[in-house]
Amino acid sequence: MNVINxxxxxxxxxxxxxxxxxxxxxxRINQRIGEGLNIKYVLDLRDFPGDPVQEKIVHDFETIINDxxxxxxVEVMGGIEPAYTFVKRSLQAGKSVATxxxxxxxxxxxxxxxxxxxxxxxFLFEASVGGGIPIIRPLNSSLTADEIEEITGILNGTTNYMxxxxxxxxxxYETVLKEAQANGYAERNPEADVEGYDACRKIAILSSLISGxxxxxxxxxxxxxxxxxxxxxxxxxxxxxxxxxxxxxxxHGNRLYAIVAPCxxxxxxxxxxxxxxxxxxxxxxxxxGDAMFYGSGAGKLPTASAVVADVVDAxxxxxxxxxxxxxxxxxxxxxxxxxxxxxxxxxxGDADKxxxxxxxxxxxxxxxxxxxLEGEFGFVTPVMMEGxxxxxxxxxxxxxxxxxxxxxxxx
Amino acid sequence: MNVINxxxxxxxxxxxxxxxxxxxxxxRINQRIGEGLNIKYVLDLRDFPGDPVQEKIVHDFETIINDxxxxxxVEVMGGIEPAYTFVKRSLQAGKSVATxxxxxxxxxxxxxxxxxxxxxxxFLFEASVGGGIPIIRPLNSSLTADEIEEITGILNGTTNYMxxxxxxxxxxYETVLKEAQANGYAERNPEADVEGYDACRKIAILSSLISGxxxxxxxxxxxxxxxxxxxxxxxxxxxxxxxxxxxxxxxHGNRLYAIVAPCxxxxxxxxxxxxxxxxxxxxxxxxxGDAMFYGSGAGKLPTASAVVADVVDAxxxxxxxxxxxxxxxxxxxxxxxxxxxxxxxxxxGDADKxxxxxxxxxxxxxxxxxxxLEGEFGFVTPVMMEGxxxxxxxxxxxxxxxxxxxxxxxx
Numbered sequence: 150m151n152v153i154n155x156x157x158x159x160x161x162x163x164x165x166x167x168x169x170x171x172x173x174x175x176x177r178i179n180q181r182i183g184e185g186l187n188i189k190y191v192l193d194l195r196d197f198p199g200d201p202v203q204e205k206i207v208h209d210f211e212t213i214i215n216d217x218x219x220x221x222x223v224e225v226m227g228g229i230e231p232a233y234t235f236v237k238r239s240l241q242a243g244k245s246v247a248t249x250x251x252x253x254x255x256x257x258x259x260x261x262x263x264x265x266x267x268x269x270x271x272f273l274f275e276a277s278v279g280g281g282i283p284i285i286r287p288l289n290s291s292l293t294a295d296e297i298e299e300i301t302g303i304l305n306g307t308t309n310y311m312x313x314x315x316x317x318x319x320x321x322y323e324t325v326l327k328e329a330q331a332n333g334y335a336e337r338n339p340e341a342d343v344e345g346y347d348a349c350r351k352i353a354i355l356s357s358l359i360s361g362x363x364x365x366x367x368x369x370x371x372x373x374x375x376x377x378x379x380x381x382x383x384x385x386x387x388x389x390x391x392x393x394x395x396x397x398x399x400x401h402g403n404r405l406y407a408i409v410a411p412c413x414x415x416x417x418x419x420x421x422x423x424x425x426x427x428x429x430x431x432x433x434x435x436x437x438g439d440a441m442f443y444g445s446g447a448g449k450l451p452t453a454s455a456v457v458a459d460v461v462d463a464x465x466x467x468x469x470x471x472x473x474x475x476x477x478x479x480x481x482x483x484x485x486x487x488x489x490x491x492x493x494x495x496x497x498g499d500a501d502k503x504x505x506x507x508x509x510x511x512x513x514x515x516x517x518x519x520x521x522l523e524g525e526f527g528f529v530t531p532v533m534m535e536g537x538x539x540x541x542x543x544x545x546x547x548x549x550x551x552x553x554x555x556x557x558x559x560x
Numbered sequence: 561m562n563v564i565n566x567x568x569x570x571x572x573x574x575x576x577x578x579x580x581x582x583x584x585x586x587x588r589i590n591q592r593i594g595e596g597l598n599i600k601y602v603l604d605l606r607d608f609p610g611d612p613v614q615e616k617i618v619h620d621f622e623t624i625i626n627d628x629x630x631x632x633x634v635e636v637m638g639g640i641e642p643a644y645t646f647v648k649r650s651l652q653a654g655k656s657v658a659t660x661x662x663x664x665x666x667x668x669x670x671x672x673x674x675x676x677x678x679x680x681x682x683f684l685f686e687a688s689v690g691g692g693i694p695i696i697r698p699l700n701s702s703l704t705a706d707e708i709e710e711i712t713g714i715l716n717g718t719t720n721y722m723x724x725x726x727x728x729x730x731x732x733y734e735t736v737l738k739e740a741q742a743n744g745y746a747e748r749n750p751e752a753d754v755e756g757y758d759a760c761r762k763i764a765i766l767s768s769l770i771s772g773x774x775x776x777x778x779x780x781x782x783x784x785x786x787x788x789x790x791x792x793x794x795x796x797x798x799x800x801x802x803x804x805x806x807x808x809x810x811x812h813g814n815r816l817y818a819i820v821a822p823c824x825x826x827x828x829x830x831x832x833x834x835x836x837x838x839x840x841x842x843x844x845x846x847x848x849g850d851a852m853f854y855g856s857g858a859g860k861l862p863t864a865s866a867v868v869a870d871v872v873d874a875x876x877x878x879x880x881x882x883x884x885x886x887x888x889x890x891x892x893x894x895x896x897x898x899x900x901x902x903x904x905x906x907x908x909g910d911a912d913k914x915x916x917x918x919x920x921x922x923x924x925x926x927x928x929x930x931x932x933l934e935g936e937f938g939f940v941t942p943v944m945m946e947g948x949x950x951x952x953x954x955x956x957x958x959x960x961x962x963x964x965x966x967x968x969x970x971x
Contacts, residue, residue: 436864443854461704
């Protein structure tokens with residue numbers, strides 16, 4: 150059996166997972182490739198005395214780049230630099246790359262894909278979105294008969310864990326955040342998760358893939374879950390909905406409308422029942438109809454499973470480019486103000502007294518009362534453009550306590 | 561742009577869907593392939609005067625097999641013959657084949673895959689399981705880092721539609737069957753669906769794929785939904801469960817335990833919420849953990865979407881075999897009697913009076929009472945081997961009204 154030598158850059162959580170997966174399932178993996186996978190180097194600044202990986206540890210990237218035997222490089226360091234430089238140089242040297250690094254893919258994906266194509270090798274990043282859930286490869290090679298009209302996902306396990314706790318246990322934001330931090334689901338600085346930035350990078354990657362053009366995450370409206378309260382959840386329950394942090398990209402003609410925001414979902418929505426740290430991605434194709442992919446969105450082994458699946462694919466296609474590219478030219482996103490939906494609003498005051506002015510402003514609204522909440526009420530607007538909502542909401546600046554978008558299933 | 565000529569065999573529901581999908585999304589599809597897809601022939605016994613496809617209609621398979629320009633053949637006729645002969649001859653002539661024909665794949669998959677491999681072309685069958693849901697390709701090329709330990713699916717939309725109606729509306733079997741037939745979800749002869757044969761062929765295909773050896777559907781224990789009653793559903797509700805027709809394959813060491821049977825599921829099970837005509841497939845990998853794939857398991861366009869995705873894949877790999885094979889040598893399945901689970905039993909008589917003898921026979925049972933049912937009661941056994949259950953149940957032949965298996969999520 151021929152041997153394919155690979156290097157793993159980064160021996161943190163995912164990196165050690167990659168080594169473990171190849172150790173555990175190596176025989177089966179080699180059978181699938183038809184050749185033997187060998188981890189020749191593990192790049193890390195640290196040493197790991199006593200760990201069987203110690204003998205493979207190198208501290209200098211030049212060792213990897215200069216070794217012609219290395220055909221595939223796994224990048225699981227995270228962050229933009231030095232990951233970007235190392236990945237780019239690897240591709241330019243004719244080595245395929247598998248990465249779990251969403252920041253890198255969101256920012257430099259177009260360029261790295263194009264280098265891989267020129268070199269007739271591969272830049273693969275299944276693990277960058279949805280952890281262990283196969284979504285990048287299905288979009289690239291399974292949903293190829295379709296025009297993808299919508300991708301909406303629960304793409305961040307930390308916030309989904311927190312919102313699930315808040316919904317089912319009535320706990321408040323600060324309490325569940327502390328709990329999530331205590332059991333390792335949230336980082337000490339939880340900003341990237343709770344502000345929605347992590348989900349935003351992921352939906353940017355998916356949007357680039359389905360549109361074929363670069364979508365910058367900075368251009369996507371992004372709202373996290375930090376403002377979600379115990380009271381919001383009470384209204385959600387009264388309405389028969391739940392609140393989820395959705396990252397969504399919908400096709401409007403040639404444009405995409407992309408947004409990350411907490412949304413109310415009814416039980417009919419396929420993502421309603423996705424609870425705890427799980428992720429799920431809903432896809433609507435113009436001929437396929439609805440499909441959904443569900444699984445562990447993070448975690449050492451699920452993420453490593455996706456990275457190693459990329460390594461297998463790279464090994465089976467050593468001199469053949471298989472990924473769909475996207476152009477570096479930026480896609481013009483649809484203005485958030487032009488998107489239509491219903492809105493839920495929590496308002497100070499008395500519903501009966503305000504009814505006629507609210508109807509005048511918002512149209513046929515539906516009043517919602519939640520148990521035990523006094524001096525406030527909720528209401529749901531008819532479908533309207535977000536820009537029109539903004540105009541109307543301005544007149545009630547002092548009274549509006551919170552607005553949460555409603556995600557009705559289209560069609 | 562080069563042209564790749566294809567032939568579609570069969571202009572029924574799926575065949576006309578394939579033509580429609582290529583007509584609708586042709587530009588996008590050609591962009592993905594990098595070449596132009598052209599339907600040169602449509603094979604059917606009938607003529608279709610007035611239909612734009614009429615000019616492509618041929619009645620003789622020899623026209624297709626003798627035309628060297630035809631690189632890919634789509635087989636959507638269904639049934640074993642003449643599909644088997646046509647597909648085999650096509651592959652032997654160096655033409656890749658995409659099929660939606662589960663009967664053909666379940667029976668001759670191993671042989672057809674091996675011919676495709678010899679010829680360095682492809683035999684693809686994404687649409688044969690789960691309609692539009694990508695599952696064959698993800699198993700073949702995404703879940704490659706894993707040892708797949710379980711696949712459990714709701715693989716038949718007709719029976720899931722019927723069970724959903726029975727559960728939510730309290731309707732009886734005969735009524736929902738007539739309704740399903742009236743709106744086209746069930747055929748006039750519903751045997752293949754309601755007896756579980758359709759689901760059984762599909763789980764046989766998935767079992768062959770994950771084990772790498774032929775699994776004959778005739779070897780799989782198969783129980784349909786014809787015995788499910790209004791009373792069963794009442795007990796299911798009392799227990800907080802629902803009843804689904806599950807097709808399942810689980811790894812026990814080197815063996816697989818495969819079964820098709822109606823099972824009770826608790827809300828925690830990922831398949832609990834799959835309702836109506838939708839299909840869903842749950843997969844557990846030893847490193848991935850749990851994943852689930854959900855979508856339209858049948859229907860003209862979703863199925864055609866999967867067939868055309870196979871055509872795209874075949875077109876991108878005209879001279880390169882990409883599918884994992886399975887051996888023609890039959891896999892030894894685990895004896896059904898050795899599988900362990902809990903059982904729900906409906907019994908004639910009085911629970912209090914029978915309690916001590918039932919405890920003696922079955923161990924620590926849990927009694928279930930359903931509203932409005934007199935002269936009978938239900939109980940749940942502890943986990944036991946199915947063979948041991950059979951032995952114990954023999955002594956209560958006269959009293960047992962029905963037994964339904966309970967699908968607890970393992971781990």
